[in-house]
Amino acid sequence: MRILIADDDQISLRILEKSVTEWNYEVVLAKNGPEAWDILSRPPIPSIALLDWIMPEPDGLELCRRLQNQKSNNFIYIILLTSNDRPEEIASGLDAGAHDYITKPFNKDELKSRLAVGRRVVANENSLKQANEELRRYSLEMESLAQERAQQLVKADRMISLGTMAAGITHEINNPLTILHGNTILLKIFWQTMGEKDLGAYLESTGKNSAASLMLPNISGIIEALQTGVERLRKIVDGMRTFSHGQGGKTEQIDLRTCLSDAIQLCQPKTKHLGGMKTKVEEIPFSIKGNPVQITQVLVNLIANAADALASTPNPSLNIELYPSPGQAHFTIQDNGPGIPRENLDRLWSPSFTTKPAGKGTGLGLAICNNIITEHGGDIEVDSKLGVGTTFTVQLPNAEEYDRIMGKRKKNLKE
Numbered sequence: 123m124r125i126l127i128a129d130d131d132q133i134s135l136r137i138l139e140k141s142v143t144e145w146n147y148e149v150v151l152a153k154n155g156p157e158a159w160d161i162l163s164r165p166p167i168p169s170i171a172l173l174d175w176i177m178p179e180p181d182g183l184e185l186c187r188r189l190q191n192q193k194s195n196n197f198i199y200i201i202l203l204t205s206n207d208r209p210e211e212i213a214s215g216l217d218a219g220a221h222d223y224i225t226k227p228f229n230k231d232e233l234k235s236r237l238a239v240g241r242r243v244v245a246n247e248n249s250l251k252q253a254n255e256e257l258r259r260y261s262l263e264m265e266s267l268a269q270e271r272a273q274q275l276v277k278a279d280r281m282i283s284l285g286t287m288a289a290g291i292t293h294e295i296n297n298p299l300t301i302l303h304g305n306t307i308l309l310k311i312f313w314q315t316m317g318e319k320d321l322g323a324y325l326e327s328t329g330k331n332s333a334a335s336l337m338l339p340n341i342s343g344i345i346e347a348l349q350t351g352v353e354r355l356r357k358i359v360d361g362m363r364t365f366s367h368g369q370g371g372k373t374e375q376i377d378l379r380t381c382l383s384d385a386i387q388l389c390q391p392k393t394k395h396l397g398g399m400k401t402k403v404e405e406i407p408f409s410i411k412g413n414p415v416q417i418t419q420v421l422v423n424l425i426a427n428a429a430d431a432l433a434s435t436p437n438p439s440l441n442i443e444l445y446p447s448p449g450q451a452h453f454t455i456q457d458n459g460p461g462i463p464r465e466n467l468d469r470l471w472s473p474s475f476t477t478k479p480a481g482k483g484t485g486l487g488l489a490i491c492n493n494i495i496t497e498h499g500g501d502i503e504v505d506s507k508l509g510v511g512t513t514f515t516v517q518l519p520n521a522e523e524y525d526r527i528m529g530k531r532k533k534n535l536k537e
């Protein structure tokens with residue numbers, strides 16, 4: 123432990139130095155007040171200071187006052203050396219900030235014991251400081267954890283409301299759709315067995331220019347179009363049902379390269395005005411599990427969003443990457459569009475948030491992406507700077523981690 127001994131009496135200084143060095147302290151000496159102040163103000167700061175009361179200014183008492191007023195983070199245990207032990211003198215020394223005093227001529231054993239007390243107090247102060255620091259760090263960690271949890275809850279809450287809404291809509295649509303679907307099939311059968319068979323004879327009887335001869339030959343086509351439309355609606359409703367139940371649908375090994383090339387293909391009508399995009403696709407050295415249709419859906423929405431954002435950017439650039447990191451696969455979709463204003467970043471994942479004109483965007487895209495990726499045990503994040511661009515990053519766990527997450531979810535559901 124480092125100790126400062128300050129005394130303007132050379133003989134006393136040497137005697138003190140000799141004793142204190144014997145007790146295994148690292149000693150620094152000061153021959154007067156200014157030297158002592160210099161040592162006390164510059165690192166490495168001593169832990170104990172043995173200060174002679176009477177010295178050329180600043181004297182021991184003044185040094186105590188200065189240290190007390192300085193309110194530094196470094197604790198220094200101060201012992202005043204005095205030849206006057208009148209109670210009022212001692213009281214004024216302690217009031218000035220000294221922790222202890224010793225009278226001259228000092229007794230060696232007493233000095234040793236008083237220094238040992240100082241050493242214990244310094245050790246306690248240091249461990250208290252360390253504990254405080256740890257407590258502060260811990261409370262900061264807790265605060266950021268609480269913020270993160272709060273954000274997750276907000277996201278979860280939005281997803282619940284979106285899921286409830288989607289479940290309600292699918293239920294309402296599904297009943298009339300079933301009727302429509304059944305009747306379309308019946309209509310087709312009736313037409314094929316009854317109408318189409320007698321069509322020739324009937325048209326001959328009505329004449330070439332009759333309304334019937336203009337309309338009836340189109341009935342087959344009309345029924346086909348009706349059936350295609352109904353099938354499409356059924357697919358949408360099925361998709362919404364999967365989404366509202368929060369399930370990934372069919373789980374299988376996913377080839378992320380195929381998902382990406384499918385998505386790029388599907389987005390071509392939107393991206394062709396960009397004059398090409400850059401893609402960098404790395405090998406993923408482990409397998410990924412999930413629903414490939416849903417992963418493609420996520421990529422389609424992210425690429426379509428970027429293409430929309432780049433609509434009026436003078437030199438648009440869209441970079442897409444697929445790369446691995448230990449245990450995870452990552453997609454990044456990066457554009458140099460106008461960026462997302464700060465106040466919109468929190469609302470981005472809400473199913474009702476869109477800045478697109480009515481009829482162009484529903485605002486559901488990112489809410490669905492978030493739901494799908496969370497269901498896959500992954501994460502989706504956005505980083506955006508106004509006037510610079512936006513990057514969405516999707517992380518997906520490897521198959522092993524995926525199984526672990528799904529197992530844990532099942533267990534939590536049972537409890």
Ligand SMILES: Nc1ncnc2c1ncn2[C@@H]1O[C@H](COP(=O)(O)OP(=O)(O)OP(=O)(O)O)[C@@H](O)[C@H]1O
Pocket residue numbers: 423427428431457459460461462470475476477478482483484485486487488489512
């Ligand atoms: N790359 C991007 N650059 C700038 N803004 C973006 C970007 N991606 C999303 N946004 C903003 O986020 C909003 C919400 O996107 P989201 O995909 O959820 O819905 P949408 O694209 O508006 O509608 P939908 O996806 O249903 O067509 C967008 O309207 C847009 O304001």
Ligand SMILES: [Mg+2]
Pocket residue numbers: 423426427483487488
């Ligand atoms: Mg979108």
